Amino acid sequence: MRKNNFAEEGKALLFTLPAMIPLALFWFFPLAYVIYLSFMEWDFMSPDKLFVGLDNYREMFADPAFFQSLRVSVLFCLGSVLPIIAIGLGLALLLTSKIKGGAVYRTLIFSPWVTPTVAVSIVWSWIYEPEVGLANSVLKMFGSDGIRWLEDPNWALVGILLVTIWKSAGWAMIFYLVAIRNVPNDLKEAAELDGAGVWRKFLNVTLPLISPTTFFLIIVQMVQALQAYDQINVLTQGGPAGSTRTLLYLYYQSAFTSFQIGQASAVAITLVVGCVLLSLASGLVGRRAVHY
């Protein structure tokens, strides 16, 4: 019996190690390492790391660039998540009833999501070209002078957000299409019998019943927004004047451009804390406030 148990444990290891070893090597150990580095001063080259305690964090909280990046990250989250949810839901409501060619339209709207962010961002950088780009050509038809999309600090983030929203709205739509289809018909009919119009029916029946999907999408999109990199790298590289430098971008600039590994690690920890808080919130709120 004892021996049997022993064999069983061995087999379990055989089944789990192919996943656990890479997880440990490229996930858990790096996490521990970045926490350690955040207490060190190191320039990547020198053989010795200097223990500086909480200095990196103190400097981070005294650094205006950190707060600017924090602000950009928050704006990026809100400015991408809210439109993605609203547009995704709107599209799903439009496509949920049977219309001719519905499947084709669904395909077209969803297609940006599968394409590489780098390639489509390059296409958008051509659309944003100030003189003859598509965006300004359309604006000029309406008598505007056009916008310097990627060079104006007031507009650069908007430009990046538009690409982000365009890429993910169709993805949110697919989730909502499924959720709306799962709303029981008898509930809608009951509401109709009570004399509820289309709008009331939506507010009182559909919207509460699809709230788990809304909640799921908000969390997933926020975590994605905190980690957005490709479109920023192609379109603005954090500029102009830091107006599109998110926390993640600040992290990589201080790590791989100015080689302040300790400082960079402290910013990374801030990101980790942000994502963990979001996940925990989804666990807590998800169980209480959301209809299942």
Added chain:
Amino acid sequence: MTVWRKLGGSAHYAIVAALAVLMAFPFYWMVTSALKTNDEIWQFPPTLWPHDPLWHNFADAWVAAPFARYMLNSIFVAAAIVVIQVINSGMMAYALTHMKFRLKGVFTSLILIGYMIPATAVYLPGYIILGKLHLLDTYGGLILSNCVSIFSIFLIRQAFLQVSHEMIEAGQIDGASHFRILWTILIPLTRASFAVLALITFIEQYNNYFWPMLITKDPNLQLVSAGLRSFFVEGGAYGLKWPLIMAASAFTIAPLLVIFVLTQKTIIQSVNLSAGASKG
């Protein structure tokens, strides 16, 4: 009443069609821009379709940088990662759902914790570790560092939980080994989830840019996104060659759009499964 309904119906139809065209328009714009001459592309107002479409722009762009190499790199690395993830996610999910062992609780909580950690935040230490292992600038590094995904494990675990226990018990009574049960009972029953895993992982890895760009400096090892991006930057240095850049973007995107059109049902089904997986 019916007149109004009809009017509402066509308005609805028109809105949907307009939105779909709007969403797909950047792709159309990419292709037509790729076909223009350098003179025509700088004309104002822009033309919707080139006067004289230059189809050879695609061939010119294809040889202007080693795109065949980039694309093969991406396909090879993504395919290798898919194969490894199918194996290690399947085995891990099996252990978590159908085996009893002492470390089960520890492994489960580690995976749950890992799910909350943003991958991008550990790229810096990951880079240093990969350097210590002498895996920077190698295919091995590109593949190994992406060869496990917590999402994939969750996805398969969710699928295994839905297989009825009677089927497994029947296998156990027949004296089948764990490996046999996994291979001949569970995997055939959960094919759909494995298909989703393979597709989503392939797309994600083919599109992957940030991490592969960080860990490979050798142009021969660049994946297609990084290759395209350096072509874009160089094009900027020698006066922007927008038509060629658009052509290169087009053939980078094309394989994905083809895969998507062919496997639409599976990809859209993945939405259902992924919502389920993250709730579990």
